[in-house]
Amino acid sequence: MTTGVVHGPAGGAISGPVGQPVHPPTGGPHVGVGPTVEPRQRLHPLSPALQGAKSLVVVIAGLSWSTLSRVGFGWFAVMVAVLALGATVLAVISWYNTGYHVVGRELRVYEGLLWRRTRAIPLERLQAVEVVRPLLAQLTGLAELRLEVVGGGKTEAPLAYLTVADATALRARLLALAGGVVAPAPTDTSEATTTEAAPAPAPAGRPLHAVRNQHLLISQLLTPQAIMLPVGVAFVTTQFLSEGSWSFVAVASTLTAMAGVVLQPIRRVLDDWAFRIARDDDVLRIHKGLLETRAQTVPLNRVQTVAITWPLLWRFKGWLRLRLEVAGYSVGESDDRNRPDRLLPVGDLPTGEMIVAEVLPGVRLADLPMAPPPPRARWLNPLSRARLGSGLSDEVFAARSGLLTRNLALVPYARIQSVRVVQGPLQRRLRLATVHADTAGGAGAAAKDRDLAEAWALAAELTDRAHAARTRH
Numbered sequence: 001m002t003t004g005v006v007h008g009p010a011g012g013a014i015s016g017p018v019g020q021p022v023h024p025p026t027g028g029p030h031v032g033v034g035p036t037v038e039p040r041q042r043l044h045p046l047s048p049a050l051q052g053a054k055s056l057v058v059v060i061a062g063l064s065w066s067t068l069s070r071v072g073f074g075w076f077a078v079m080v081a082v083l084a085l086g087a088t089v090l091a092v093i094s095w096y097n098t099g100y101h102v103v104g105r106e107l108r109v110y111e112g113l114l115w116r117r118t119r120a121i122p123l124e125r126l127q128a129v130e131v132v133r134p135l136l137a138q139l140t141g142l143a144e145l146r147l148e149v150v151g152g153g154k155t156e157a158p159l160a161y162l163t164v165a166d167a168t169a170l171r172a173r174l175l176a177l178a179g180g181v182v183a184p185a186p187t188d189t190s191e192a193t194t195t196e197a198a199p200a201p202a203p204a205g206r207p208l209h210a211v212r213n214q215h216l217l218i219s220q221l222l223t224p225q226a227i228m229l230p231v232g233v234a235f236v237t238t239q240f241l242s243e244g245s246w247s248f249v250a251v252a253s254t255l256t257a258m259a260g261v262v263l264q265p266i267r268r269v270l271d272d273w274a275f276r277i278a279r280d281d282d283v284l285r286i287h288k289g290l291l292e293t294r295a296q297t298v299p300l301n302r303v304q305t306v307a308i309t310w311p312l313l314w315r316f317k318g319w320l321r322l323r324l325e326v327a328g329y330s331v332g333e334s335d336d337r338n339r340p341d342r343l344l345p346v347g348d349l350p351t352g353e354m355i356v357a358e359v360l361p362g363v364r365l366a367d368l369p370m371a372p373p374p375p376r377a378r379w380l381n382p383l384s385r386a387r388l389g390s391g392l393s394d395e396v397f398a399a400r401s402g403l404l405t406r407n408l409a410l411v412p413y414a415r416i417q418s419v420r421v422v423q424g425p426l427q428r429r430l431r432l433a434t435v436h437a438d439t440a441g442g443a444g445a446a447a448k449d450r451d452l453a454e455a456w457a458l459a460a461e462l463t464d465r466a467h468a469a470r471t472r473h
Helices: 047-062 065-096 135-140 164-178 213-221 229-243 248-271 349-359 375-379 425-430 452-472
Strands: 099-103 106-111 117-122 126-133 142-149 156-163 206-210 276-280 283-288 293-299 303-310 319-326 342-348 389-392 396-401 406-412 416-422 432-439 445-451
Touching (some): 047 065, 047 135, 047 156, 126 135, 126 164, 135 142, 135 156, 164 293, 213 248, 213 342, 283 342, 319 349, 342 349, 375 425, 389 452, 406 445, 416 452, 425 432, 432 452, 445 452
Antiparallel strands (some): 106 117, 126 142, 126 293, 142 156, 206 276, 303 319, 319 342, 396 406, 432 445
């Protein structure tokens, strides 16, 4: 049994095929018509320098230590300089041919060197906006604007780089247009050269929670990666000592391998450092990061799923983790650093319940009705059957799973895109089935190993509630 839903665009529809330019309503500005057309904006003039610096890091990483040992340090430095210079020249030319402006309710981005490309991004499909500041951008007072669009395979149109003020103003304007509010056009700041570093602003709106950095550090120490860290370091060190070589290349290679072992927990700490979350009307504002700061803005009406996780070692401290799915980015990005889905990196149960209630009004974790699968499901889940469960509250479909790491997924009925009843060969013999509630964000929730008759009844009930919820909205 499958039912699909297509959400209408927020704030009114604009006709036209997806991916093609959509002209603003009659009377609005048109490209190339009249003197009131908004001028095309350029990125900050320092953008090529920052892009060239990033290319230099990539070049050095691409030239392995074995290359250094073969050609010597002098020629290695010449190769790096030539390639970095070439990358910088290309970055300058690319910057000259890159621009953007807002036409009606579209953001149009122009780019390309040999092959010119124009991307038209309908703002009614906008899911979330991030202002990202890598370390070099912080030192120069710049920022990068990233857009998450429903149906996109990855982050759309990263505008790198703008001044912090321009990035913040453009984010506010795009969100206003996405919600159907007419926002004033900005003045032409394409030639701005201000590079003074600006302090990272606190999230606007009503503060909800700030994660203590001490808890963040402890939570990463209570992970399998951190626990296995001494074993990995000992293995790399043993391999190095067994070679009996103390050359520069051997030392550098060993340090590189050890960096790979310790990178994951350190990266999580740096990414979520000084995590703060606030609510401003109908949007969530999240600020986090140490070396690379991120200011995220997520409209609450675009949240598809909220996932709660209790890792095994965290349960001794009573901690949990919250993540959310927003259509367009949850499954599109292969690198989880580019998925702005952290709702609470670590916190206790009362804090988690408070934040869940803000995102999903009326939902209380302690009051969710949960029914376990029938006893014969133990043949498929001999250890975890007691942890499986699903239920329907007035607001969400809830499903829990997991043995060592426990998971709970909450899906608002209005966000359900389709409902599936799936049976594997062993499930057919046991007259069991799994009911999936799919969302635009990807994972959704699944009630595993339900009685077959119960599964079909649950699917029908989910279909009816999803239809009723979409009708109310």
